[in-house]
Amino acid sequence: MNIYFAHTLIFLFSRYLHIVCATILVGGTLFYEMVVPAAIDDLTPEQQLIVFARARWFSKWIVWACSATILISGAVSSFAHWDDYNRDQVFQVHASKESHSQPGELMELAPLARPGWWWAAHASCGVLSVIIALGLTIGKVPPNQPIRWMRLNLIILLVVMFFATVTRQTRIESTSPPSQSVEPIETLPQ
Amino acid sequence: MPLPIILSRWVHLVSACLAIGGLFFMRFIFGRGLGLLDLESSQRLLVHTRRMFKMLIHTVILLLLITGIYNSYLAWDKYDLDKAVLHALWGTHVLLAALAFSISLYVLAGVKPPRMHRGLMAVNFVILLLAVAAASTLKWAREKAILENSSHLPAAVDKQ
Numbered sequence: 001m002n003i004y005f006a007h008t009l010i011f012l013f014s015r016y017l018h019i020v021c022a023t024i025l026v027g028g029t030l031f032y033e034m035v036v037p038a039a040i041d042d043l044t045p046e047q048q049l050i051v052f053a054r055a056r057w058f059s060k061w062i063v064w065a066c067s068a069t070i071l072i073s074g075a076v077s078s079f080a081h082w083d084d085y086n087r088d089q090v091f092q093v094h095a096s097k098e099s100h101s102q103p104g105e106l107m108e109l110a111p112l113a114r115p116g117w118w119w120a121a122h123a124s125c126g127v128l129s130v131i132i133a134l135g136l137t138i139g140k141v142p143p144n145q146p147i148r149w150m151r152l153n154l155i156i157l158l159v160v161m162f163f164a165t166v167t168r169q170t171r172i173e174s175t176s177p178p179s180q181s182v183e184p185i186e187t188l189p190q
Numbered sequence: 191m192p193l194p195i196i197l198s199r200w201v202h203l204v205s206a207c208l209a210i211g212g213l214f215f216m217r218f219i220f221g222r223g224l225g226l227l228d229l230e231s232s233q234r235l236l237v238h239t240r241r242m243f244k245m246l247i248h249t250v251i252l253l254l255l256i257t258g259i260y261n262s263y264l265a266w267d268k269y270d271l272d273k274a275v276l277h278a279l280w281g282t283h284v285l286l287a288a289l290a291f292s293i294s295l296y297v298l299a300g301v302k303p304p305r306m307h308r309g310l311m312a313v314n315f316v317i318l319l320l321a322v323a324a325a326s327t328l329k330w331a332r333e334k335a336i337l338e339n340s341s342h343l344p345a346a347v348d349k350q
Binding site: 008011012015016019020022023024025026027028029030031032034035036038039040042043047050051052054055058059062158161162164165166168169172175 | 192195196199200203204206207208209210211212213214215216219220222223224225226227231234235238239241242243246319322323326327330333336337
């Protein structure tokens, strides 16, 4: 099999799995934190406990499988983009109307434009949210104040997704030339 | 750093997470949680949860439409780099999303769910997963097209 094709398939599939598992974790957390408590308000405390306990038992394996998949697929995607995350310089070509052969120069990336830093924030917060999600489903009895823990985890997950979006944006910006300012073929140094 | 682009993508992603994850738990997990309740309590709870879920889904659909249009507007010129592939993937993503929205709106319309609501929700979950696959592939193909188009430029230099 073509190696390039196999790599592409693996990285594409791992990204897809990463997104799907994230959607299930985030959506499930929000569902249990916002939709269910409001919906079971009319039930007696015993009935509320039954509903929560049963749902927790069924969602346990989903959370564990999603957490494992997220960590593995995240590692694969990180490996695929590792060079981009370690980059702190970018080659910039200056647009010039008079001369189309002006040489470019190496520019230091601003701290906020370095994808590696955003990746580190995404990965560390992501691992933290996975630990909280696993902590909520480990054992026969949920921890004290599970709704508050879920609320905290939901906020962390939203921050994690924000970091992921910024990581992607900075990665693309650091690897692509500024297409709107220059026609690449015409300004390449000969 | 272009904050509107990042925020728009983030809102799109979060909305998709809420739609897909919420649907998954509503259809496959929460129903099982009602198993030990008596029939009347279980039905009442299902209707109540459905009402809450409906409010969430309607908001999510609105956000997905707004951010989706904005994201497409921003990336539209890049889709010309490989028109056949990128337009096909974008069209598939939009078609699947439109189908999923229609099914969601139908299943959640009215006070009581339609007769086939469980089956329709399961089908909708699969459609949403396919929409995510189309979006994921579209993103990969777009990045590849951009890089290939500018491959003659030493776009960035490694640390080493």
